[in-house]
Amino acid sequence: MGFFRNIWDGLLSLGAFALTVIVFAVPAWATYSSVSNNLMSAWFYVPTIGMVYVGLNLAIAFLRKALDGIAPLRDRKRR
Numbered sequence: 001m002g003f004f005r006n007i008w009d010g011l012l013s014l015g016a017f018a019l020t021v022i023v024f025a026v027p028a029w030a031t032y033s034s035v036s037n038n039l040m041s042a043w044f045y046v047p048t049i050g051m052v053y054v055g056l057n058l059a060i061a062f063l064r065k066a067l068d069g070i071a072p073l074r075d076r077k078r079r
Contacts, residue, residue: 005078006069013066017059024055 031048034040062072070077 009071010066010069013062013072016072017062017066020062028052030043040072
């Protein structure tokens with residue numbers, strides 16, 4: 001039963017990875033397209049780079065957990 005639980009936990013972490021990428025990539029893409037079309041100042045890249053940095057760190061953490069079979073809100077595998 002523990003094997004299936006680890007698979008389920010990995011799938012949950014994979015879903016958290018996908019959601020994190022969507023939540024952080026869409027505003028970054030919108031900022032890029034707005035600055036490219038001269039709707040906003042280029043200074044908006046500064047907070048966007050910070051947001052992408054945080055999102056990338058979260059995405060890597062969730063992807064690592066997905067590959068290890070760890071639930072998104074846990075530090076270790078369940079016993």
